[in-house]
Amino acid sequence: MKDASYYAQKIKANEISPLEVLAEVSKKVSKNLELNAFVDLNFEEAKEKIINATDEEKQAPFFGVPFALKDLGQNKQGFKATSGSKLFKDHVATSTNNYVKKIETLGLISFGITTTPEFGFKNITDAQINGPTRNPWDLSRYSGGSSGGAAAIVAADIVPLAGASDGGGSIRIPASFTGLIGLKPSRGRIVTGPDSWRDWQGASINFALTRSIRDTKVLLNGLKPDQQISPFLMPQCCTAKLKSYKIAVCVDSPVGNPVSPEAIQAVNEAVEFLTSLGHQVDVIQYPVDGSRLIRSYYQMNGGETAHMMNQISETLNRSMSYEDMEPMTWAIYQYGQKLSAADYVSSFQAWDDATVVMENLFTKYDLFLSPTATTVAPKINDDLQSDDIRTRLEHAEDLNQSELAELVYDMFERSLWITPYTQLANLTGQPAISLPTFVTKEGLPIGIQFMAAKGNDSLLLEIGLQFELHQQLKFKNI
Numbered sequence: 001m002k003d004a005s006y007y008a009q010k011i012k013a014n015e016i017s018p019l020e021v022l023a024e025v026s027k028k029v030s031k032n033l034e035l036n037a038f039v040d041l042n043f044e045e046a047k048e049k050i051i052n053a054t055d056e057e058k059q060a061p062f063f064g065v066p067f068a069l070k071d072l073g074q075n076k077q078g079f080k081a082t083s084g085s086k087l088f089k090d091h092v093a094t095s096t097n098n099y100v101k102k103i104e105t106l107g108l109i110s111f112g113i114t115t116t117p118e119f120g121f122k123n124i125t126d127a128q129i130n131g132p133t134r135n136p137w138d139l140s141r142y143s144g145g146s147s148g149g150a151a152a153i154v155a156a157d158i159v160p161l162a163g164a165s166d167g168g169g170s171i172r173i174p175a176s177f178t179g180l181i182g183l184k185p186s187r188g189r190i191v192t193g194p195d196s197w198r199d200w201q202g203a204s205i206n207f208a209l210t211r212s213i214r215d216t217k218v219l220l221n222g223l224k225p226d227q228q229i230s231p232f233l234m235p236q237c238c239t240a241k242l243k244s245y246k247i248a249v250c251v252d253s254p255v256g257n258p259v260s261p262e263a264i265q266a267v268n269e270a271v272e273f274l275t276s277l278g279h280q281v282d283v284i285q286y287p288v289d290g291s292r293l294i295r296s297y298y299q300m301n302g303g304e305t306a307h308m309m310n311q312i313s314e315t316l317n318r319s320m321s322y323e324d325m326e327p328m329t330w331a332i333y334q335y336g337q338k339l340s341a342a343d344y345v346s347s348f349q350a351w352d353d354a355t356v357v358m359e360n361l362f363t364k365y366d367l368f369l370s371p372t373a374t375t376v377a378p379k380i381n382d383d384l385q386s387d388d389i390r391t392r393l394e395h396a397e398d399l400n401q402s403e404l405a406e407l408v409y410d411m412f413e414r415s416l417w418i419t420p421y422t423q424l425a426n427l428t429g430q431p432a433i434s435l436p437t438f439v440t441k442e443g444l445p446i447g448i449q450f451m452a453a454k455g456n457d458s459l460l461l462e463i464g465l466q467f468e469l470h471q472q473l474k475f476k477n478i
Contacts, residue, residue, distance in 0.1 A: 001475055003212035004065045004160040008107070011064040018050045018064025022109065025066045028158040029112075035134050035156060037149040039071050039113050040080035046111035060107030061218050067108035069100060069163040070150055072116045073196065073206060076100045079110070084118040084127035087312060087324055098191045099206045099223070103163065106222045114149025114162060118326045119308075120204075121301070123173045123419045124378065125149060128326055132380045135178055137444055137476055141377040144174025147209060151178040154209045157478040161215055167204030168297060169372075169422025172434035174209065176419075176447030177377035179436040179475050181210045181464065183220070184422075186454050187429030188232035191225045200304055201348065202232050203297070203426040211475055213465045220457060232429070235455025244278045245366040245463070253374060254290025254424070257417040263371040266438035266446045270369065273437075273472055281369070287361050288354045290420060296350035297423050298335070298408045303344040305329070306336030327393035328411055334396040335404040343401075355428040355454075362430075362453035367463060370421045372434040372447035384414045425451050433460040435467055439474050 010016040026043050050064060057063060075081045075093035082088040104110065115133045117125050125133040125148025133148040135141040136156040143152040147164035151174030154162050164171045166184040175182025187202045199205065207223070210216045225234060249271060251264050271281050309320050322330050361368060378384065389411050392399070396407060425432035431454070434447035452459045467473055 001157050001211060001478060002160060003210070004062050004215045005212065005218065007065050007160065008062045018109070019047065021064060022046055022050065022066050022111065025111065025159060028156070032136075032153070032156050032158055034139060035136065035143070035152045036131055037114055037133050037143075037152040038068070039082060039115055039130060039149075041112040042079065043111055045078070046109045049109055057107065060105060061222065063107030065108055066111050066159050067103060067162065068112045068114050068150065068153060068159060069103075069110055070116055070147055070165055071113045072120045072146065073097070073165055073199070073204070074100055074163045075195065076110055080113050082129065084116045084120070084129065085325065086129050089129050095195075097195050098193050099163075102191045102223050106219070114147075114153060116146045116149065118329050119305070120146035120165070120167060120170060121328060121332065122146060123169065123415050124384070134380070135377050137178060138377070140381070141379050141444075142177065144177035144377060146170040147174050150209050151175065151180060154178070154180055154211060155476050157476075161208050161210045161219070163206070164209045165204060165206045166426065167200050168426050169419055171207060171209060172372050172422050172432060172447065172449060173419050175434040175436065176372035176445065179439070179445035179447075181213065181216055181436065181473070182434040182447070183207055183210075183216050183457070183460065184425055184432045185220060185457050186235045186431045188230060188234045189220070189431070189455075189457060190223045192230045197230050201300060202429055203300065213461055213468050216464070217461050220461070242366070244280065246364070247274060247279055247281045247367045247369055248284045248361060248365040249281055249369040250284050250286050251371060252286050253417070253420045254286045254288065255294060255416060255420045256291075257374065257420065259371065260375040262376070262438070262440045263374050263446050266448050267369060267371055270437055270448045273467070273470070277466060282365070287368075288357050288424065292350055293354055293427060294416065294420075294423060295405070295409065296347040297427060298405070298412070299339060299343060299347040302332055302336030302339050302408065303347075304336070305332045306339070309333050322394075322397070327390065331393050331396040331404065331407055331411060334399070335401070335408050338401040338404060351427040354424065355430075358424070358428050358430060358451070359453060362456075366452065366459060368451040370449050372421060372449040373419045375418055376440060376442075376444040376446055378418060385411060421449055428454070430454045431457040431460055433464055435464055436474050437467060437472050445474065
């Protein structure tokens with residue numbers, strides 16, 4: 001499998017035409033329809049972009065490499081922008097946001113939009129308007145979420161990288177499930193706006209799914225803001241490159257559920273590799289109260305969703321109803337409507353408390369290692385709900401605030417048990433990366449996750465490079 005840098009170098013050397021690369025991607029899309037990974041395609045516009053490129057545009061680092069955008073927060077004028085929601089099933093973006101503009105200044109050629117669950121709320125991709133997005137490693141399984149479409153097409157070698165975003169693990173979770181590199185950069189590190197500056201109060205950030213560290217590095221450097229209009233200041237790197245690192249490790253789930261032997265083995269093998277390179281690895285207890293943190297995360301989701309639905313209601317000039325959205329979205333919306341301003345603000349106190357703990361941890365250690373997920377990707381026929389929860393969802397409007405808080409926790413619980421590690425970095429604003437270092441005996445990937453201090457994204461790339469150079473990264477063979 002070749003990365004984007006490979007194709008870009010071949011194009012610059014005139015060894016291959018960008019139109020040929022685009023045509024090959026089109027063929028691969030047609031051969032992989034069973035993945036159900038796209039909501040929109042426009043190869044003609046992409047072709048025109050290549051043909052009309054200026055000499056200056058051809059000097060961009062990734063010129064001519066096809067790139068797909070996520071159907072959530074990565075709007076390109078003229079392309080669908082549904083957010084996986086029936087409310088916007090036929091909606092087309094009327095403007096291009098700053099992330100996409102930056103992507104295109106890097107020379108990447110936008111040709112399509114990939115699937116996401118409704119409003120990105122899940123760790124699987126199963127929007128009712130699109131159906132399930134499947135995993136190239138095993139078509140009976142999900143590719144993850146919310147950047148499920150992006151993960152599917154990169155893992156299937158349709159494209160070498162694709163647009164993704166991460167508000168609670170939505171880059172790292174599908175990276176773990178499909179065997180890819182998934183970096184969630186530090187808060188403030190990536191361009192934002194103009195349609196949204198805060199993105200879940202800084203918890204969510206746009207980036208990409210990749211399969212090489214060099215591609216990840218070029219993207220990270222290329223997507224920094226030109227000017228800091230965002231309320232979050234871009235952090236600076238704070239640790240010099242060292243010969244050896246002190247690494248804290250914990251495999252325990254932050255919410256107390258069991259962790260599969262395979263996920264533990266993935267971390268243990270990584271520890272053996274790190275130790276062989278001379279790094280110091282210490283086992284620690286999970287450093288924060290995971291249950292408190294996840295409940296604060298759901299409170300934020302509720303408040304943000306209530307605000308979003310109020311805006312949609314004003315735009316459509318009508319009230320929102322149960323029939324307008326999927327049941328889980330409806331429950332989050334009802335929860336948000338019954339939260340007070342004080343409740344919403346209290347969420348961020350929990351985030352700040354966790355940030356203090358983690359930044360103190362990073363005064364003692366350079367990195368924090370854990371599994372990315374407790375197990376492999378769930379099967380599409382796995383029931384992540386229950387009949388009781390489905391009944392409660394139907395009547396969410398009749399519940400009080402505390403009942404809704406429990407409903408939201410319960411409806412996510414089975415999903416959370418699979419991916420309890422990723423939310424921490426979103427809420428503290430610290431960078432985290434999932435690396436594809438392990439494949440189970442059944443032939444399915446599980447990632448390992450490293451976190452670092454805020455602004456220390458380069459350290460994650462450095463440790464990832466060490467795994468890469470020693471052939472420790474395991475991608476799907478195509």
